[in-house]
Amino acid sequence: MDLARSPLARPFPELPRIGGVTLRVACARYKEWDRADLTFAELAEGTTIAGVFTQSSCASSEVELGREQVRQGHARALIVNAGNSNAFTGYRGREAVDQIVQQVSAALGCSAETVFVSSTGVIGVPLPKDRARAGVEAVLSAEPCSWEDAARAIGTTDTFTKGAGAHAMLGDTRAALAGIVKGSGMIAPDMATMLGYVFTDAAVAPEFLQEMLGRANAATYSCITVDGDTSTSDTVLLFATGKAGNTPLASWSDAGADAFFAALLQVCRDLAQLVVRDGEGAQKFIEIAVAGAASDDSARRVGLAIANSPLVKTAIAGGDANWGRVVMAVGKAGEPADRDRLSIGFGGIWAARDGQPLAEYDEAPVAAHLAGEDIRMDVDLGVGDGRATVWTCDLTHGYISINADYRS
């Protein structure tokens, strides 16, 4: 199926060069297509790594291995296979991953545990080892490529390439960050919810890198949903090559730690929102800001209950300010809420306050807001100080067409 480019797509941005990172792509032909589908990021010696992975109890071999490997904190290579997720493939799936790790570590002369592998695509078909072997052989000697080439090669049903970058001053040293991401369906927030890779030339100790990625993930990747379905392969990795030459960051009190985290948060937020903008069938991008919750976590859960409600998502698709459905979604979230203190607004205009429709509520400006592509919803629970913002898209005929009419 040839999918039309999402109407919510953004152009691929100019991304900074990251010292110590070389990207290459090749055609492994994991599916019957003529496109690069194997991506290789070679990382300088000394690169540290952090990672967050799907919470699925049926995770792929790649995820299981990645969870173990990330603990030792260093990386020399990343391989991403597109077109076959290698999930639910038993021992044959694990053999294919081991083969790739051995082949790459032998070529680079590095430890096997510093070679990370991700795969994305069809579930239940073992990754073909012969194609993987030939593909890795080809990619090891391929010419270096651009960020956008790599972003395209890791994609599957994505309708546009997705990247984000930022800079941060670490004392007197300017560090750069660049990231790419893929994902459009089977997107739900249970840590990472797609494949995302962020690279920086900053020097950061692995434990602190992991702490920062965990925090950034909680406020970004874990705050998006397309369909509430959590993938078996979700992975976000953060690589720090240290080539910027700063004194390695190791704690929040180090100079530049806050600036680096702010830049990381920005890149992660941009990437996460781009995934929502490529949500299957999406016609509208929806930001849901929840305030007045018992805690920030509670606010996030309420926000996701709204964002995952098919009745809310179809109402937005139809341009309908149906706050009754928002009340329903708040009610089913199972979080502290008080019907008689609940307020709901669209596009900055309250439709209901303190549990009742507003007498002076004028639907015309709200309808005009909902006719646009970028929708803002405000929900105030009125029971505490917790707040969170989540992002999702609408649920349209396009989603049904992609997932029901198309035989995978």
Place this chain on the structure above:
Amino acid sequence: MDLARSPLARPFPELPRIGGVTLRVACARYKEWDRADLTFAELAEGTTIAGVFTQSSCASSEVELGREQVRQGHARALIVNAGNSNAFTGYRGREAVDQIVQQVSAALGCSAETVFVSSTGVIGVPLPKDRARAGVEAVLSAEPCSWEDAARAIGTTDTFTKGAGAHAMLGDTRAALAGIVKGSGMIAPDMATMLGYVFTDAAVAPEFLQEMLGRANAATYSCITVDGDTSTSDTVLLFATGKAGNTPLASWSDAGADAFFAALLQVCRDLAQLVVRDGEGAQKFIEIAVAGAASDDSARRVGLAIANSPLVKTAIAGGDANWGRVVMAVGKAGEPADRDRLSIGFGGIWAARDGQPLAEYDEAPVAAHLAGEDIRMDVDLGVGDGRATVWTCDLTHGYISINADYRS
């Protein structure tokens, strides 16, 4: 919007007369329509009652009042308003309910706490008190009507009338049960998930009636989902008039208790499945049997994770035996599961066993099964003895049309 009759509809059955129950309907015109939308069930003195209600934290005034009233265990009247749920309407909503209760209890000369009220329809608009008063006035003196008339009058977006009946031998006494139900959207299992009313002429002590209804609910109404969205008004009430003349049932050791429970379970299961058969846009009825779970509750949660997955529901809509999406849904359920022991089948044919696709798997008979209207899915987690069966429908363009194209 005029909705076409569900292709999964069932004809309204012959239902037994229940001594001590008189049904009447009237036109309150809660919406601009010409149809009966106010239902009154008058119950003989001595009728006991049990009830289960939505777990929504934004429940309607009717639900809040019903939860309190049901504790005293007796009922003389049920009023059901259709077209306006009276939810999220603050003190004005409560005033409307109180008015109805006062009006009916004065007419019958009974205690206010034995008059039960349910409302279903639009959220956020206070029930108009003048229309309610005139409607109740009319219904109090209306001619008695049939089960099907009452089933039609409690409906909103339902495309067919839904009822179920059964008999049970209580020692030498033959008791009868008859029930009606409404619901097609905003259906998710969090106790009752629609409006359902079951009447019996058996004599049953209120505490035991509540215990049996709770058990029956857990295996029936709580095992269905259309869209994972939980209503603010869900209510199931069970009335026992005692007119059959049996020695009142008060415990599981009483003669006939098991038989009565079996009949109640059957009626509740029939009614719950009829709601799924009227699921918005439904083209296929899906039964998901989960075995090998850590517990029965765990099996139910896994079953509902599958049943609520938009990717699974759209795959079934497309006739696609996409067990990879089932693996995903099992993985996201957050319940004990082992990827390498998981088995998945359709129509009685295993597609994957013990974590791997079957080499001898023949898709042809599975495709033929999925082309039908009644779909059976088997999932064995391989980790324990827990089992549960849940019911849902597919997710189609019809769901989007009903909920996005239609402005409520």
